């Protein structure tokens with residue numbers, strides 16, 4: 001079968017011929033319906049070198065996957081061939097206390113097991129078939145279309161986890177700023193609108209992204225620029241905002257966040273933009289907690305799927321074939337994508 005692979009560090013993706021995977025004991029082969037093209041793949045292709053991650057190329061890209069159960073390895077039960085499933089992306093050991101509660105994104109034995117996932121060290125979903133090491137990593141999609149559902153596993157799950165961390169602050173009267181309205185950001189706006197009474201302000205450099213934010217439920221959209229902080233402060237009558245979810249993570253976006261947050265607030269940095277910010281008693285508002293987040297948990301993915309099944313959230317997707325996947329990444333790199341690109345192999 002054909003697969004879109006990262007051939008080596010600092011390289012463009014290539015289409016290559018690879019053998020079809022066979023499921024060993026406990027394993028499942030999924031026939032891929034859709035594999036989302038995440039901006040993290042661009043970081044993976046262009047920013048990393050040997051020794052920075054516990055694994056190396058080549059492997060098949062695509063860590064945001066959904067499809068249908070294709071083949072069950074010996075001993076696998078509780079799944080039907082043909083059933084629609086989402087693939088949970090961060091693969092932990094499955095046995096440590098964190099993994100036992102479904103928090104495989106923060107597996108305690110990550111370093112020991114090399115913590116590779118499909119599309120991140122092991123073969124991912126940008127191929128017709130994908131090997132998943134355990135049935136515990138598959139979440140039923142029931143009646144959802146697996147092409148449409150693929151982005152739920154990262155573009156949906158990652159913002160969902162980031163937002164849940166601030167549940168306590170997202171009360172009536174609160175304001176939340178989402179910076180960067182791409183694949184993750186547009187889902188983040190939808191999740192805030194669907195699950196909390198907070199007022200959402202969306203910030204992006206691209207006007208098309210702000211149109212998407214408005215459709216997703218943002219009350220106010222702002223082009224990132226010199227006067228963005230002032231405009232955000234004005235809309236809260238000078239009080240500042242309760243939560244900023246930064247899907248970019250550059251020096252500029254984190255500085256904007258600190259300029260608009262109020263005391264007793266959260267800044268959650270999801271974007272891997274490589275930025276840094278000063279942290280100290282007087283450099284952030286009192287009791288502003290600052291965190292990065294990595295992906296989300298298995299139970300949270302099941303909740304994201306439920307939100308989609310009820311029609312409360314849904315990614316705006318553009319479908320592309322495997323032949324156009326490499327070009328699709330170029331479009332993503334140049335800001336020519338609205339919502340999420342999903343490769344349909």
Ligand code: NAD
Pocket residue numbers: 037038039040041043154158179180181182183184185203204205206209224247248249250252253269270271272273293294295332335339
């Ligand atoms: P994307 O390319 O779809 O969207 C990024 C958006 O940010 C675009 O709309 C772009 O116009 C906007 N943007 C860029 N610079 C900006 C700026 N200075 N101010 C305002 N907006 C700006 O990307 P994505 O797939 O949604 O991923 C977003 C980020 O999240 C990436 O860095 C990605 O690697 C990271 N990510 C992190 C996790 C995690 O677990 N922490 C998971 C997935 C993705």
Ligand code: ZN
Pocket residue numbers: 038039040041063064154
């Ligand atoms: Zn991703």
Ligand code: ZN
Pocket residue numbers: 092093094095096097098099104106107108109110
């Ligand atoms: Zn573990």
